[in-house]
Amino acid sequence: MKKFNFINSITTKYKYIILAVILISLPFAYYFSQQKHFYHVSIFFEKGDESIVNYNTFLEKYGNDEAIVVVFKNDDIFTTESIETIKRICKRVERLKGVQKVISITELEEAVGDKDSITFKKIIKEQRLTRDELLETKERLLNHKWVKGFLISKDTTTTAIVIELIPLADIVKRDTVDEIKKITQEIAGAKTKLHFTGVPLIEIEMNELSKKDKNTFVPITGLLIFIIVLCLLRSLTLAILCQINLMFIFIFSVGLFVGTGETFNIVTSIIGPILLAISIADSIHFLSHYREDYLNNGGNHTKSVKNAIKYVWLPCFFTSITTAIGFLSFFSSSIIPVKILGIYTAIGVIFAFIFTVVFLPSMLMISAKRPPLKKEHQNKIKNNRDKEGIFEKNLHRLAIFTTKYYKSIGLFAIILFVLFVMGVTKINFESDSKNYLHKTNQLRTDIEFTESNMGGLIPFILLIKANSPDIDFTHSKSLKLLDNIQHRMLGEIDIFSNAFSITDYFKEIHKAFNADNEKYYKIPETQKEIQDYYELGDPEVIDRIISPDFMEARISFQSFWCTNQDVERAEKHITTYLNKILGDNFSFISTGLAILYISMENNLVETQSKSLIFATILISIFMFFVCKTISLTIIAMIANLFPILLILGFMGWYGIPLDVTTIMIASVTIGIAVDDTIHLLTWIRRNIESGESLSSSIIMSFHDVGKPIAITSFVLFCGFFILILGNLKPTQSFGVLTALAMILALIGDLILLPALLLIFKPKFKK
Secondary structure (H helix, E strand, O other): OOOHHHHHHHHOEEEEEEEHHHHHHHHHHHHHHHEEEEHHHHHHHHOOOHHHHHHHHHHHHHHHOOOEEEEEEEOOOOOHHHHHHHHHHHHHHHOOOOOEEEEEOOOEEEEEEEEEEEEEEEEOOOOOOHHHHHHHHHHHHHOOOOEEEOOOOOOOOOOEEEEEEEEOOOOHHHHHHHHHHHHHHHHHHHOOOOEEEOOOHHHHHHHHHHHHHHHHHHHHHHHHHHHHHHHHOOOOHHHHHHHHHHHHHHHHHHHHHHHOOOOOOOOHHHHHHHHHHHHHHHHHHHHHHHHHHHHHOOOOHHHHHHHHHHHHHHHHHHHHHHHHHHHHHHHHHOHHHHHHHHHHHHHHHHHHHHHHHHHHHHHHHOOOOOOOEEEHHHHHHHEEEEEEHHHHHHHHHHHHHHOHHHHHHHHHHHHHOOOHHHHHHHOOOOOOHHHOOOOOOHHHHHHHHHHHHHHEEEEEEEEEEOOOOOOOOOOOOHHHHHHHHHHHHHOOOEEEEOOOOHHHHHHHHHHHHHOOOOOOOOOHHHHHHHHHHHHHHHHHHHHEEEOOOOEEEEEEEEEEEHHHHHHHHHHHHHHHHHHHHHHHOEEEEEEEEEEEEEEEHHHHHHHHHHHHHHHHHHHHHHHHHHHOOHHHHHHHHHHHHHHHHHHHHHHHOOOOOOOOOOHHHHHHHHHHHHHHHHHHHHHHHHHHHHHOOOHHHHHHHHHHHHHHHHHHHHHHHHHHHHHOOOEEEEHHHHHHHHHHHHHHHHHHHHHHHHHHHHHHOOOOOO
């Protein structure tokens, strides 16, 4: 009994335990109330990641690259009414705090030569235009080299207002965007259909949807768990105590998460339902054992609490550790939100174990005078065992089937293995934020409308750096090289819709200096002319496209939203071409959101492989301490890796990509799946030690622990399947696939594991 002295402490000091838990929970409850949400593509990268370092360096040099694009379509945008509407929108919006610059056809300036100087005048005058002036302005704009396809659609029925923002905090950015929408809709009127796009809107939408999902998942998961526990235990008191236990686990885990400075995003927002679904498993095993013991020992409440702790704490400890290992495997991930989710969910799992073997029994002891299963209900409950026996009889039939046809089960498993391995080879990876939104989402609809009418929205930045001042971008030859790269890549890469660089700007100025003669729309030949143009040009434009020392120039391509494979092919094409023509004189860097998405995909691949290998190795080591022999450990791990193979193969065959959430399925599944394996093997060993054969021990273990295993798997299935209510496709995919994995893991434990045990007959050591 000395081994279980802590049990006596729990059952005698339960009031102090409850008081201590309540007092300790107060600071956690405070931080729990301070939850925040934040989404930006940068959260997915470690600080030292080369891609994010290059991107941040680019932003520091050339300013913020975030812009909101407002697009609307009319039969003819060159009407007095349309022009005046655009003017009013631009004037109102550019006065907003947080707006850096507004670009539109009404704000567009052109270079005008004036003897030895250049002035910049708006193409569209401030005054209301006459009909003749409208026609003249239309012609000038349509003849502008880069306006068409950027600010005006090729069919001239659609126009864009580009609103560049200064770097803003998340809340301020959201308020600024809301104000921009309000102003533009108010001025444009109800008859004009506006389309709002841009990276800031993606960030805000992701933030709002993940927040909405989190606030939906937790209460629904909690209610579902309450109903299942109530039906299982047939005691309102036990169901309420279980719910209180879950509430404290949740407050402690989320409070710690927030208190350490973490914020929720599209990945970490699923911590809540995951934690609730996983945490209930220990509670179900404890309360199920308490209930059975209470009915069998004549209603001795205290003894039943002690026995429940005694027989459940060790297997629950092992299952908690293996589940925590599954999540801790994400510690090696280079995708920060995945790493954070892994760490804090693992901590939450440990909280769940401690609360279940200490706090839940303490609360149960409060009801010592009025036990949750009153004596007057015992006969009723025993009489209901015939109804409960339906489930147990089916488990018994399954046990008989498994032990009788174990060879056929093994052969069928081999066939499935080959089939689904082929599916694994077909898996794709996805890190495109637009594809996280449903096709019916208004923002996604606006993006697709804008791309089909105006062109690409995703910045693909190419920075060309001269390695010597002798060839910097005050030299005509260097600018011509830059111009050649820009136009060649624009012509050869179909995902680019338009581009802009210093060469476009200087060609306009050079043309203006030469009486607006079209043949002078080219790069100046002399260094003096170029240096003069740098002096005469608008600093707001030049500072955004050339470095102050003229050693580095920027080409901004606008890319369509497309697959990462398309972007990667484009980046490789550019790299191959530049390596061929630049030699040692110039170096280059590709950056921008398009490149970040490629880097994210590479990180997804690395995370998937690292986390699964890490989890498999650590859990195998830990399973060895449970199984005691290498052969039994291998058999147990095969049974638990099998459902992962089926899920990944299913994803490959059906074209479901791995993304920032679905990459976690494999490690989460193996971490949770081994829980039921541990419980089943523990009871098989106990039955073998009592003198039963392996086949009989398996059948008896189905009766001993089959029902709690099936119930916890069902709860996990429901807990994860709740995520299908999410507004983001990765969250939905993660929920549905992980829920399916829980059922496959149950099948692996109740069918494949017994079959493997009977085929290989490993030794069970005490």
